[in-house]
Amino acid sequence: MTDRYSVFSLFREALRGNRGWQRAWRAAEPKPQYDVVIIGGGGHGLATAYYLAKEHGLHSVAVVERGWVGGGNVGRNTTIVRSNYLLPQNAQFYEKGMKLWEQLSRDLNFNVMFSQRGTLNLAHTPGQMDAYARRGNAMRLEGIDAELLTRAEVQKMVPEMDYSDAARFPIEGGLLQPRAGTARHDAVAWGFARAADRLGVDIIENCEVTGFARSGDRIIGVETTRGRIHAGKVGVAVAGSTSEVMRRAGIDRLPIESHVLQAFVSEPLKPLIDTVVTFGAGHLYISQSDKGGLVFGGDIDGYNSYAQRGNLPVYEDVIASAVALFPNLARVRLLRNWGGIMDMSMDGSPIIAPGPLPGLYLNAGWCYGGFKATPASGWCFAWTIAREAPHELNAAFTLERFAGGRVLDEKGVGPAPELH
Numbered sequence: 001m002t003d004r005y006s007v008f009s010l011f012r013e014a015l016r017g018n019r020g021w022q023r024a025w026r027a028a029e030p031k032p033q034y035d036v037v038i039i040g041g042g043g044h045g046l047a048t049a050y051y052l053a054k055e056h057g058l059h060s061v062a063v064v065e066r067g068w069v070g071g072g073n074v075g076r077n078t079t080i081v082r083s084n085y086l087l088p089q090n091a092q093f094y095e096k097g098m099k100l101w102e103q104l105s106r107d108l109n110f111n112v113m114f115s116q117r118g119t120l121n122l123a124h125t126p127g128q129m130d131a132y133a134r135r136g137n138a139m140r141l142e143g144i145d146a147e148l149l150t151r152a153e154v155q156k157m158v159p160e161m162d163y164s165d166a167a168r169f170p171i172e173g174g175l176l177q178p179r180a181g182t183a184r185h186d187a188v189a190w191g192f193a194r195a196a197d198r199l200g201v202d203i204i205e206n207c208e209v210t211g212f213a214r215s216g217d218r219i220i221g222v223e224t225t226r227g228r229i230h231a232g233k234v235g236v237a238v239a240g241s242t243s244e245v246m247r248r249a250g251i252d253r254l255p256i257e258s259h260v261l262q263a264f265v266s267e268p269l270k271p272l273i274d275t276v277v278t279f280g281a282g283h284l285y286i287s288q289s290d291k292g293g294l295v296f297g298g299d300i301d302g303y304n305s306y307a308q309r310g311n312l313p314v315y316e317d318v319i320a321s322a323v324a325l326f327p328n329l330a331r332v333r334l335l336r337n338w339g340g341i342m343d344m345s346m347d348g349s350p351i352i353a354p355g356p357l358p359g360l361y362l363n364a365g366w367c368y369g370g371f372k373a374t375p376a377s378g379w380c381f382a383w384t385i386a387r388e389a390p391h392e393l394n395a396a397f398t399l400e401r402f403a404g405g406r407v408l409d410e411k412g413v414g415p416a417p418e419l420h
């Protein structure tokens with residue numbers, strides 16, 4: 001049986017008709033008791049389980065997933081990975097993620113196709129250039145790579161955008177993070193699942209958490225569609241379903257709203273964009289996948305929803321932005337679009353904290369940016385669960401900050417989820 005992925009195992013299996021590969025992870029049956037149960041088999045839940053086993057020696061761990069691994073936002077996102085944040089708490093946390101990303105394929109023995117093709121934020125006014133100079137300087141002070149580009153440098157990098165005098169939103173320049181880029185979304189879920197499984201974690205799919213077992217205030221396990229599972233500690237990492245799951249624990253008010261975010265993919269094209277471009281005069285981010293499709297997205301749909309599909313106004317707005325920036329896309333055909341449920345926090349920053357009940361730990365509030373956070377979130381959440389206290393990297397990501405007014409409002413826009 002072949003377990004480890006390498007050029008040698010590929011060669012060996014090619015010679016024996018690929019009959020020796022093992023399942024990437026076992027189809028585990030729930031046991032009656034674990035030290036830790038993580039609810040949610042998305043990127044964050046699986047990464048948490050992996051780091052609990054790898055970094056903290058906790059092997060009696062289960063991940064319970066309502067559907068299948070990779071069926072949530074981890075398999076639905078536009079795959080942008082970056083650490084170009086202004087506030088030091090966010091910058092340091094996401095930079096930890098960037099460092100983990102840089103080693104992730106090797107660490108997991110799974111090619112997550114991390115591609116450091118850069119992220120370019122476009123500026124369309126002198127005021128925006130000033131704001132980007134400030135953000136870039138703040139990043140460099142935190143030890144993060146950032147380069148302010150002139151219009152000519154942007155044009156050299158992405159020649160297909162509209163630089164004519166008639167451009168609706170003239171490009172002034174941009175802020176580039178060269179180490180940023182993209183990764184293959186479902187490979188990240190599969191890679192963490194496989195690596196966690198190899199460390200003894202049970203990944204239990206088709207197992208919905210319907211309630212919590214309690215002893216007084218303390219959470220002592222979960223009720224699931226496959227029976228009760230006792231646990232010393234329970235971590236919640238269910239992204240867009242956070243409010244629903246926490247309501248089952250009796251917590252019915254959280255500073256989180258669930259909204260749909262749509263993504264779009266075009267028919268495959270020859271190489272056109274070899275970085276990630278974000279529009280500065282509207283909400284659009286666009287890159288090109290290795291298969292050639294343009295992958296892009298924009299705003300959340302403005303209403304609360306648990307449907308994994310969106311509506312036409314956002315669709316039209318995103319396409320209009322794409323065509324304003326790249327006029328030659330007007331004749332490109334869309335291949336598909338879909339939606340995912342986002343857990344929008346009221347300050348745009350996440351929550352990774354013990355509580356709010358004894359025995360319970362919360363990981364939520366990822367807004368537009370939880371995919372890039374996957375390794376850092378799992379790493380910090382595992383630390384928080386194992387040591388029953390946050391690491392300094394997530395010490396500011398408390399739930400109480402919203403009541404106490406110590407918010408981490410990265411963009412300074414207030415409690416307005418659509419603007420985060």
Ligand SMILES: Cc1cc2nc3c(=O)[nH]c(=O)nc-3n(C[C@H](O)[C@H](O)[C@H](O)COP(=O)(O)OP(=O)(O)OC[C@H]3O[C@@H](n4cnc5c(N)ncnc54)[C@H](O)[C@@H]3O)c2cc1C
Pocket residue numbers: 039040041042043044045064065066067068070071072073074075076077078079080081207208209210237238239240241245261262263297338339340341342366367368369370371372373
């Ligand atoms: C269209 C789109 C584009 C995005 N683009 C980007 C991007 O470019 N860059 C970026 O950084 N981020 C992006 N994001 C955000 C990112 O995908 C999410 O923030 C992140 O994936 C959320 O964490 P997760 O992977 O753990 O979530 P999920 O994959 O959604 O995992 C949560 C899991 O919990 C499970 N669950 C829910 N309720 C229960 C229950 N009761 N019992 C058991 N299991 C349950 C769900 O089935 C789900 O599998 C995007 C999101 C979307 C939708």
